[in-house]
Amino acid sequence: MKLTGTPFYILTIVLFLASIVLAVVQWARRGGGGGQGSRRGNRGRAPQAKRGPLQFVGYLATILFCQSTAVLMVFVMVNNSNLIYDSWGDLLGTSSHVRAVPVPPKDNGIAADAGADKNRQKVIQSFHGVDDNAVPKDVKETDLKGQLSGVDGEVLVWTPPEYDDPAYKDKAFPVVELLAGFPGSSSTWFGTMDVSKQLAPLMKSGQVAPFILVSPRVTLLGKNTDTGCADVPGKVNAETWLSRDVPQMVLDNFRVDASPDRWALAGYSAGAHCATRLALAHPNRYRAAISMSGYNDPKEESDSLTAKDPHLREVSNPLYLLTHAATPPNVALYETGNKGDGLEDALALQKAAKSPTSVTPFETHGPHLSATWKPLVVPTFKWLTGIIPPQH
Structure with a gap:
């Protein structure tokens, strides 16, 4: 069950x-009735055994x-x-979605993936409904076997109202990858956060761009271990799974733009750390990232693989990526957080950013819970629409 x-x-x-x-x-x-009435009723009876x-x-x-x-x-x-855990395996820490850990080939960016190798077999997927009553019926799910990462996992996809409108049949759509925290389910953004329910009417009215929303599995290892969204030799290719295999599947199955200017990430908690980290590490794949209560130092998630290795901890820190980039990445970041829960990290990124990198910090006042992040969906996606407009 x-x-x-x-x-x-x-x-x-x-x-x-x-x-x-x-x-x-x-x-x-x-005889738990007890009391005086009970004792009077028991007169003349044999005493009960102790x-x-x-x-x-x-x-x-x-x-x-x-x-x-x-x-x-x-x-x-x-x-x-x-929707913290969506399976018994995730809860008990017994499931692993890592089939193999190959050495990923050189990354030439999302545009190269779309058309570099004409002989490459496309990743054509079949989709079905999500077996979770909390997720809207218009969200589709597919089971993806990552060709480059060796990771197998589900990916949830929602297309905006315009996608099936005949007036848009020749249009390519922008994409946002939605990353859950740790532990977290690929269903959380559509269930607990109500991202599609909140944004669909705003897309129809033109207030928010018609983004295709993609939520891949982020919990990949057993024993309650967070990958840190990194490629860790011999253990997991989480970064390749999220930044290459998942986007490749989207490119091969949907009408999307292959320009990095039309791709973004959004995440909360550990997923927020990943969103910022992946955007800064791959400006040839993403134009923007939304971070809700994220962090820079991987040690903020004690179960993260990247927190346990000094080198990985350093190079996985978004602040390190920003300050050590050969040239400032053309990436826009919207970083939300409370004092002591992400705000200071956001301000550090803002201070270190140099054009064309931009960082917009936003102070929140709620706890580290979905109740704080859910109301941020609309304003952050309105901001994102200013970065990635409805049409290219």
């Missing part, structure tokens, strides 16, 4: 209610059963609301 969705949630409610019924029955059988060790163990087991089912029900409720 799926971890997310209604069936398992209903099962947890049933188990919790059953535990309460069990406790009541057990209490009634031992409770033995087995009875005590039974009572303790019932109490623990009640507590555990209550905790489980609350956990599932919270998980369904925030």
